[in-house]
Amino acid sequence: MDSIKGYLTNDHRKCDGLFAKMEEAAMTFLGDAKSLAEEFIKETERHFQMEERVMFLEFEQKTGITQGPTAVMRHEHTQMRGLMKQLLESIESDNKDKFFGTCETLMILLQQHNMKEEQMLYPMAQQHLATESARIVDMMDSMIVE
């Protein structure tokens, strides 16, 4: 069974791959990117929820820190949700410039967010939740997206 850190880090890479595929499709024809964008957004939303509804809660309960890194990460999730919405809107209105501009912002935000999680939050979580690691990964894996 994966560690919390390993499981969520792999999921980041999976979302990165979907993002790259979506951009590639959009380069030739923006309309082609629609289903890939939806897939990327679906997977990213799933990732956010795995954190917000499972891992962050466990972390906050265990450490008592609710206004620390998890609060910052939640805030960034909200920022990214806003950008993902704009991504779909730009596809709907067939605005390539807006689409790639939003991609650029989203990509940087996403990557620096991932980095903070992978280098700070996940190691912290792994350390505090080591004994419950398997249970938490299992819960995240079987979670149904709301």
Add this chain to the structure above:
Amino acid sequence: MEFQGLSTDQAPPIWVPLKFFITAPFFGVLFGLFVFFTPSELFLSRFSVESIIATHLLTIGFFGFVMVGALTQMLPVLAGAKIPKPKLLSTASHLLLVFGVLSFSIGFYINSSAILAVASALLGGGFFIILFGIAFAINGVKNLTPTIKGMRISVAFAMGIVVIGVYLLYGYVVKDIDATHLSIANIHSVWAIFGFAGILIVSVSFQVLPMFYVAPHFKSFCKKRVVNIIAFGLIFWMVLNLVGEFDFLAKFVISLFFFAFATTVWIKLNKRRRPISDVTIWYWRTSSISLAIGVLVWFFGELILDEYIVLASIFIGGGFIMSIMVGMLYKIIPFLVWFHLNASGYMSIPTINEMIDKRYLKVQFYLFIISILGFVASFFYLPLLKVFALCFIFSMVLLQYNIVLPVRLYVKTKKTKPDFDMSMFGDVR
């Protein structure tokens, strides 16, 4: 509002890095003007007063400012490391450094010991204030990633070159310049280029290439060993250089690993998963090619002719270091503007691509590349220098324009009321 607190928690106040970033092109312009108005043959010797002024307008004024700005921005984001009193330290350091570079140039130009003494105090003070703040922040980091370790070594070299620099300036103040002085000046310049700038760029690339372009991660050996090997090579080189023999051995190690880094960057860019190709990618590629050529010229050139060091400096300083910096400014500044505005509750912010006109980005890139190639040509045929200095000035003016546009947008938007779109809070659990 909690949001304010959160955003400042994860990134330093926007003006901390920005003030350094937007000052850099100004010194680029000054460099260009100085080269343009100075008789070209005075640049033939690397130790002439004119060469010293021109070099430092660029190395401190451009490279130094961008690196300090980048460190203040990256440390909190990459490692949660906080620089104490960032606004105060950065403002003090920025002012001291701006007047430090200006008094340095004027002091040399009019040959005034008093002004040079002031310059050494301003530059020494300006660098040490911010470098100690950065070192303090790094010291508090628990999870030391290869990038942070590399930054630590780079900052150590920075401190070393500042101490050496102040010592060298003191030599000019008391007018005591002997052979040892030139030998120490050589160490100062090689450490500055490869130790401070080179190691910082290598370490940051470990994060930035996978992050911005979804390029494959660097191999573990690369991340864990290369920076240490280069640092060891640079110290080894200093010892051999002072002894006066066999310094080519250490030079070989340094050149080899930077050459390997250059080719690795090229390969990583080829294997990146984001297919999009923009000006920043072109800058990375330019940087990679220039570094590869630059270290070859540095290693082999001096065996043929001492003056080849000037050619190596054009490739490494202009082609490698400056290209990466300009490329990264284009990525970072619009993002910072977007990020800070968004965190303050502004919702309808133009995207990164809408903040700077892509056509101007391209024109700036071409002007810059033509100037670098032109400087190379001028090395072989000096009368060309003025033409390309002019081209360089245009490229720097356009760079200044391109990066001030997003900053202006930030200032203008901040004067309006934030939207506070409540849907933003909707999904926060």
